[in-house]
Each structure stands twice: as C-alpha cells, then as structure tokens.
Amino acid sequence: MTEAGAPSTLLLSERIRVALADEITTGLLAPGLSLDEQQIGDRFGASRTPVREAFRQLASAGLIEMRPRRGAIVAAMTPERIVDMFEMSAEMEAMCVRLATYRMNPIERSQLRRLHEESEAMVAAGDIDAYDQLNWRFHRAIYEGTHNSFIAQQATELRDRMAAFRRTQLREDGRPERSRAEHGALLDAIMRGDGEEAAKQMRAHMFNASSAMERLVATMREERDANA
Structure with missing residues (x-):
C-alpha cells in the first residue's frame, strides 16, 4: 500500500516509513539506490524532519544504510x-x-x-x-x-x-x-x-x-x- 492509501491516523513520518519499507521489501527500490531527503519530502508534502525520522526507523530495521557523503542508501537484502x-x-x-x-x-x-x-x-x-x-x-x-x-x-x-x-x-x-x-x-x-x-x-x-x-x-x- 502506497502513501495514497495510508490511513490519516498515521503520523507523517510513519506514512513515509511504511511506504518506503513496502517499496524496499518488494524490490521497487533497488539495493544501493540513494534516497534524497528533498525528493522524498516533495513526494509526501513533508519537511525534512519527518523524512529524517522515517530514515532513522528504516536504518534501525536494516532496510537502509546511512553513509557519509551519500546519505541514505537502500540496503542489500537477498x-x-x-x-x-x-x-x-x-x-x-x-x-x-x-x-x-x-x-x-x-x-x-x-x-x-x-x-x-x-x-x-x-x-x-x-x-x-x-x-x-x-x-x-x-x-x-x-x-x-x-x-x-x-x-x-x-x-x-x-x-x-x-x-x-x-x-x-x-x-x-x-x-x-x-x-x-x-x-x-x-x-x-x-x-x-x-x-x-x-x-x-x-x-x-x-x-x-x-x-x-x-x-x-x-x-x-x-x-x-x-x-x-
């Protein structure tokens, strides 16, 4: 379910996390792909703060990696x-x-x-x-x-x-x-x-x-x- 179908009761950072997690786990976002904070924010109509919180949660779950100078990268998961x-x-x-x-x-x-x-x-x-x-x-x-x-x-x-x-x-x-x-x-x-x-x-x-x-x-x- 994409962000369009997410219930309004979810926090914005949670909506972003859920949508990106779905796309990562199903392979729509390929391993190694860079996730740009500004682009993600524009997609969801969000500031960088909820995007960063979503990234933090995704990194904690091992779905993305935070790398110096490259930012958020989709993690490899076979x-x-x-x-x-x-x-x-x-x-x-x-x-x-x-x-x-x-x-x-x-x-x-x-x-x-x-x-x-x-x-x-x-x-x-x-x-x-x-x-x-x-x-x-x-x-x-x-x-x-x-x-x-x-x-x-x-x-x-x-x-x-x-x-x-x-x-x-x-x-x-x-x-x-x-x-x-x-x-x-x-x-x-x-x-x-x-x-x-x-x-x-x-x-x-x-x-x-x-x-x-x-x-x-x-x-x-x-x-x-x-x-x-």
Missing part, C-alpha cells in the same frame, strides 16, 4: 537472508507461544481472543494497515503471556526488525484472510492448553508468511520486468 530471518522468527515465536499456552492467565487468554475477534472486521474491510497493527498486538500479547521479560524483549526486538517484511506479506491476495485463520488455529490450541500444538501452528504460520512474501516479490518483479 531473498535467502529474508528466509533466514523468517526461520529465526518462527523458532522464537514458537517458543513464546508454547510458554504462553502454559502461563497465560484467564484474563490474558480472554484478551487474546478479543483481539482475534476484532480482526474479523478489518480483514473483511481489506484494511491492511489496521490488521497489521492488530496483528502486532496479537503477537505481543503472546510474548507478554510468557511471563518472561527477557524472552518478551528479545521477541519484540526481532519482531521490530522483521516488521516491514511481515507487513508486506499481508499484501498478497487472500493473505490477511489466511493469516487470520491461522491465528484462529493458534488460539484454539492455546485455549486447549496444548503448547506443543500451538508451537507447531506458529511455525506453520511463520512459514506461510515467508512463502507469501516470496510469492509476492516474485509476482511484482515479473510485472515490473514485463512493463520495462
């Missing part, structure tokens, strides 16, 4: 590297959901179910931004449900680094619906107290996200090459 990151994320998330299944209290379980129920309207409306934000809240509730602050911190940091890729895969046709269904299977396992099944479902959930990302990028590259 498909193999992205798959490796999803694999690591899958194991971290599986550990979190297994622990959370055994440690979440009834109130936390109810809150997780409520988040899942809230997502139905967002998916039906095709609101990717809203679903992405709720998706983050759903996973964060699982991290907190581990009742292990160190694990929750590590999972959050990895999630933040993966955020752009995990958001982009939601753009594949039908992916939000499938993602929500996968959340439902996760929730069922948690409610049954089956930590091993929950971990299995989480690994599958992350594998499906990685596969969706790969397919989306391949499709967009084919479309770009066809129009070249």
Whole structure:
C-alpha cells in the first residue's frame, strides 16, 4: 500500500516509513539506490524532519544504510537472508507461544481472543494497515503471556526488525484472510492448553508468511520486468 492509501491516523513520518519499507521489501527500490531527503519530502508534502525520522526507523530495521557523503542508501537484502530471518522468527515465536499456552492467565487468554475477534472486521474491510497493527498486538500479547521479560524483549526486538517484511506479506491476495485463520488455529490450541500444538501452528504460520512474501516479490518483479 502506497502513501495514497495510508490511513490519516498515521503520523507523517510513519506514512513515509511504511511506504518506503513496502517499496524496499518488494524490490521497487533497488539495493544501493540513494534516497534524497528533498525528493522524498516533495513526494509526501513533508519537511525534512519527518523524512529524517522515517530514515532513522528504516536504518534501525536494516532496510537502509546511512553513509557519509551519500546519505541514505537502500540496503542489500537477498531473498535467502529474508528466509533466514523468517526461520529465526518462527523458532522464537514458537517458543513464546508454547510458554504462553502454559502461563497465560484467564484474563490474558480472554484478551487474546478479543483481539482475534476484532480482526474479523478489518480483514473483511481489506484494511491492511489496521490488521497489521492488530496483528502486532496479537503477537505481543503472546510474548507478554510468557511471563518472561527477557524472552518478551528479545521477541519484540526481532519482531521490530522483521516488521516491514511481515507487513508486506499481508499484501498478497487472500493473505490477511489466511493469516487470520491461522491465528484462529493458534488460539484454539492455546485455549486447549496444548503448547506443543500451538508451537507447531506458529511455525506453520511463520512459514506461510515467508512463502507469501516470496510469492509476492516474485509476482511484482515479473510485472515490473514485463512493463520495462
């Protein structure tokens, strides 16, 4: 989703970050490309301050590099590297959901179910931004449900680094619906107290996200090459 489709509730720096992250993760902005602050600002009708904040966040996520005399450069990110990151994320998330299944209290379980129920309207409306934000809240509730602050911190940091890729895969046709269904299977396992099944479902959930990302990028590259 480009800046034209971003909801007005997002801060301007966040709108810029989301749009550029989408374009970087799908290859529309090629590795090594210089990003000019003034040009980006003109594109979004923004001053340099929100552009610089967006660049700071993108650099923190490893999507761009800030180099002396060259400014912001799109970082090199191979498909193999992205798959490796999803694999690591899958194991971290599986550990979190297994622990959370055994440690979440009834109130936390109810809150997780409520988040899942809230997502139905967002998916039906095709609101990717809203679903992405709720998706983050759903996973964060699982991290907190581990009742292990160190694990929750590590999972959050990895999630933040993966955020752009995990958001982009939601753009594949039908992916939000499938993602929500996968959340439902996760929730069922948690409610049954089956930590091993929950971990299995989480690994599958992350594998499906990685596969969706790969397919989306391949499709967009084919479309770009066809129009070249």
